[in-house]
Amino acid sequence: MEPSPTPPARMSQGKKTLIVLCVVSLVIPLTAAVTVGSMPMGWMWTMDVGQLPELAAVQAQLSALDACEMEYGSRKSSNRARWTGSTSRVKVVPCGTFSSLGISVPVPPELQASDVTFDMRRGSVKAPWKILVVKEETSFPALKKSLEQLAPHLLTQYPIERQRDADLDAQWARERQARKDAERALKEEAKDSYPE
Incomplete structure (x- = not known):
């Protein structure tokens, strides 16, 4: 008589839950990264040109600012339904505050550039700026000229x-x-106005 085959081991509910949690914890950050990256000025579209030698003077000037983010120029919103940003102002975010709490710095008409859009970011006031552009939308000469004019103004x-x-x-x-x-x-x- 042959022994009956042993049934396959069943996975415990705890292991199933752990696997689901691991998968979810990987999927959520990946989805967020792809979503942020696919936005108009997200990491999938932009290139950091901040380390180019031609922008060293701008880097030196803007290093004095107590800011960690700057946005300039019009761009499509994340759902591509409307435009955000402006050429008439620079949104500047002080270090240690949320991006939504930026300070709007007006740009005089003679310094406005309709063909320039850039984002600048850095991790601290001591770090160099990342100057993020979409190369197909902003030419380098226009970017350089705009940054050279905006730096002293800012x-x-x-x-x-x-x-x-x-x-x-x-x-x-x-x-x-x-x-x-x-x-x-x-x-x-009101409370004391009533007779006792």
Whole structure:
């Protein structure tokens, strides 16, 4: 008599859950990376030209800024339905803040370039700038000229706009606190207005 074959081992529920979690933890970051990379100024389309010797003077000038991101020029939104960005302003993000909290630095008409779009990023104020462009959309001579004109403008105007932004935040905070104080006083007055 032959022994009956042993049934195949079944995978435990814990192992199945672990495998699913591993797959999900790989798929989500990959999907996010591809999504971000496929955006108009994402890593799949752009090239970093920040280390080119022709841009060394611009790098030296802009290294003094207390900023880690800059965006200039019009570009299609991520869903390609509308345009974002502008040639009439540079969005500058101070180091240590969220990208959505950028400071808008107006660009005078004589410095505006409709054929230039770039993003600049760096990890800290001591790091060199990555200057990201889509080569098919922005020519190098136009980029170089625009950066050379914008750098001194940004060095003078960004601190002014940053201070204006901080002053506005402080004013809003004072007004918000005044409203809270007035509401608290009104509640106390209302509560104490009844006879005992």
